[in-house]
Amino acid sequence: MTLMVPFKQVDVFTEKPFMGNPVAVINFLEIDENEVSQEELQAIANWTNLSETTFLFKPSDKKYDYKLRIFTPRSELPFAGHPTIGSCKAFLEFTKNTTATSLVQECKIGAVPITINEGLISFKAPMADYESISSEMIADYEKAIGLKFIKPPALLHTGPEWIVALVEDAETCFNANPNFAMLAHQTKQNDHVGIILAGPKKEAAIKNSYEMRAFAPMINVYEDPVCGSGSVALARYLQEVYKFEKTTDITISEGGRLKRNGLMLASIKKEADNSTSYYIAGHATTVIDGKIKV
Amino acid sequence: MTLMVPFKQVDVFTEKPFMGNPVAVINFLEIDENEVSQEELQAIANWTNLSETTFLFKPSDKKYDYKLRIFTPRSELPFAGHPTIGSCKAFLEFTKNTTATSLVQECKIGAVPITINEGLISFKAPMADYESISSEMIADYEKAIGLKFIKPPALLHTGPEWIVALVEDAETCFNANPNFAMLAHQTKQNDHVGIILAGPKKEAAIKNSYEMRAFAPMINVYEDPVCGSGSVALARYLQEVYKFEKTTDITISEGGRLKRNGLMLASIKKEADNSTSYYIAGHATTVIDGKIKV
Structure with a gap:
């Protein structure tokens, strides 16, 4: 036609x-x-x-x-x-x-x-399963990213298999310069799509404002400019780490290093039946x- | 604005x-x-x-x-x-x-x-300078492409720095499966943008019909679907190899492996002042x- x-x-x-x-x-x-x-x-x-x-x-x-x-x-x-x-x-x-x-x-x-x-x-967002990863794997990813993580990273099954890792602050996240060859090798070996790296903004007392970056060299995407599934993975990971008991809104900035300026709003919502749901807005x-x- | x-x-x-x-x-x-x-x-x-x-x-x-x-x-x-x-x-x-x-x-x-x-x-097309490359470099590129070249490849300065290499026939070119990690390493080391691989079609008695592919993993392009500068490089290379004495038209197919079907027409034109010009049409x-x- x-x-x-x-x-x-x-x-x-x-x-x-x-x-x-x-x-x-x-x-x-x-x-x-x-x-x-x-x-x-x-x-x-x-x-x-x-x-x-x-x-x-x-x-x-x-x-x-x-x-x-x-x-x-x-x-x-x-x-x-x-x-x-x-x-x-x-x-x-x-x-x-x-x-x-x-x-x-x-x-x-x-x-x-x-x-x-x-x-x-x-x-x-569809539910994303959370899975711990081995300390060897964590050490390897720290080497590829070139930074120490402040909490044990985890694997989030959001569709894409994202590793989520937190660094000290937003500035550290923004300035990260991963070794892409090493990261491509590791993610391929582990069958992960890539790494979601995030750091809290200094003004965010209740840990609800982050700078985020998404690296997936294995699928030929060195860095995704603004990553929706990554924000789901990050919100789900933060709930696991910080055990928010009330509905919590998280703002996520991404793309600055690629001269973009994306803003994602993730909501970790406590439902009436005590379950937790995740919403992404933009x-x-x-x-x-x-x-x-x- | x-x-x-x-x-x-x-x-x-x-x-x-x-x-x-x-x-x-x-x-x-x-x-x-x-x-x-x-x-x-x-x-x-x-x-x-x-x-x-x-x-x-x-x-x-x-x-x-x-x-x-x-x-x-x-x-x-x-x-x-x-x-x-x-x-x-x-x-x-x-x-x-x-x-x-x-x-x-x-x-x-x-x-x-x-x-x-x-x-x-x-x-x-702007003039493209031709430059021979060393036999060590040729051996390295044969290893990365996984095929023997039928003529010594050369470096063509078409803007992008393309290596042009000929293989036995169009089918061989179409079926090539380069080692992209190796090719990325070599092209980076040599400061070449990538390799133009071409093979003559069997029915083309006067060597004027080719299957072509363009690999540039160094700049994150595993394979360019239909490459204009590559066709300039190929035409200039063919003139050096076959010394056409009359204006010669060359048809170039590209993109089949990426499910595209591009057709480029290169003309090696003998001008009135005995100089040779290159034209690309599509x-x-x-x-x-x-x-x-x-």
């Missing part, structure tokens, strides 16, 4: 263009999903060269507002954070919906509840707006 | 969307070049994540049709091949020019003459068409 369909490239975790993490969003709301093959979707995502390209389809059931399919240049993902926020922003604009305060996104992992509050888009702005030839 | 300006993302060396090499083209023909800083242009190119993003400005002199500035995600380039073809295509569409058969592009290296013939866009198709917020 050769069609021109609506297209947006949305910058996520920022209100200012070029400062966040981009996602390409293709509006297939008027296209029957059976009319496009997996290969066609994959070829488009391979070509945009962005970390993720998404496709909006009609949902399979009216309990959902839209269906989202998320692709990296190499494969389809069951879920991803920054593409969810960017695609929700695009969906609202494509459908000229300026009043919605909640939506349900259908994706491979099921229903993803989303809320919208004065432009801030928030999604409920702003988004549409930077490229037009049509794509498919 | 916050402006919506015309934007196109053009696929180059293909007539079919998603099969070539993309370039993002931003139309600043109505913007005073002094109004935008180097940092603003660089931030946009960093964000698109494409190998090149270009900016069309008014030319500095009426002998040129437009001025083109070309950026990778990290720096500005004096010239580049596939961005020239894609940007010319975008310029013609932005200015609704359907009749031009020749144009002159102003860029950092000076005037680049372009011709347009039934949709085929051709530019005259088709291009606009895939994304809209506006960008800057």
Whole structure:
């Protein structure tokens, strides 16, 4: 087929263009999903060269507002954070919906509840399992990062398998210069996607404001500019370490070393049934707006 | 400033969307070049994540049709091949020019003459110096590529410093599986951007049809899908090896292993004054068409 369909490239975790993490969003709301093959979707995502390209389809059931399919240049993902926020922003604009305060996104992992509050888009993160790692592994990662960690790092199963490690403060995190060859070797050996490094900001007395960086040289991403799944992993790790007993909001800055300026808001929420849920929120702005030839 | 300006993302060396090499083209023909800083242009190119993003400005002199500035995600380039073809295509569409058969592009290296013939866009390549390399270097590169070369490879100064190496045939080239860690180490040590590997197609009796691949792991590009400067390097190398005495056209296919299907036409042209010039031609198709917020 050769069609021109609506297209947006949305910058996520920022209100200012070029400062966040981009996602390409293709509006297939008027296209029957059976009319496009997996290969066609994959070829488009391979070509945009962005970390993720998404496709909006009609949902399979009216309990959902839209269906989202998320692709990296190499494969389809069951879920991803920054593409969810960017695609929700695009969906609202494509459908000229300026009043919605909640939506349900259908994706491979099921229903993803989303809320919208004065432009801030928030999604409920899928649960992320926590797993300790060996002291040998910790020593190896300290060597690759070139810094001492202030708490034992852990493995967080957020979809991507992130190691989360804390350093003394935000400045130490910002200035870290990992040995990427060493880190690529170690993460490959351990089957981890990479390391989320974070340091608390000095003014944050209750440990709720962090500088974060995401290194994944094994998958050819030296540093991800603003990492949604990384912020889920960090929030889940902080809950394990600090045992917050009340709902706690955490602000996370990322991307400064790449001349980006992303801001993520993670909420560790104590639910009525005493369980703990994790929410990630951010702003988004549409930077490229037009049509794509498919 | 916050402006919506015309934007196109053009696929180059293909007539079919998603099969070539993309370039993002931003139309600043109505913007005073002094109004935008180097940092603003660089931030946009960093964000698109494409190998090149270009900016069309008014030319500095009426002998040129437009001025083109070309950026990778990290720096500005004096010239580049596939961005020239894609940007010319975008310029013609932005200015609704359907009749031009020749144009002159102003860029950092000076005037680049372009011709347009039934949709085929051709530019005259800047001269590329040829330099032999040592037998030790050749042996090292054979080890990294995992194949024997059929002629001594050489270093071609096309802007990027490409090593060009020929293997037995197109199929051998297509099936090559380089050791990227080894190749990254060697190219870094030698200060080469990477290797252009090519093999002649069996049906091409006069050695004028090739399968080509471009490997540059040192700059984090394992394999470039369709490489304009690589085709200049290959054509210049073939002239040195085969001493063509008449104008010779060479067709080059690239990208199959990355599920692209690029086609480049290189012309080794004998000029009236007995000098030899190199021209690279290809088709291009606009895939994304809209506006960008800057």
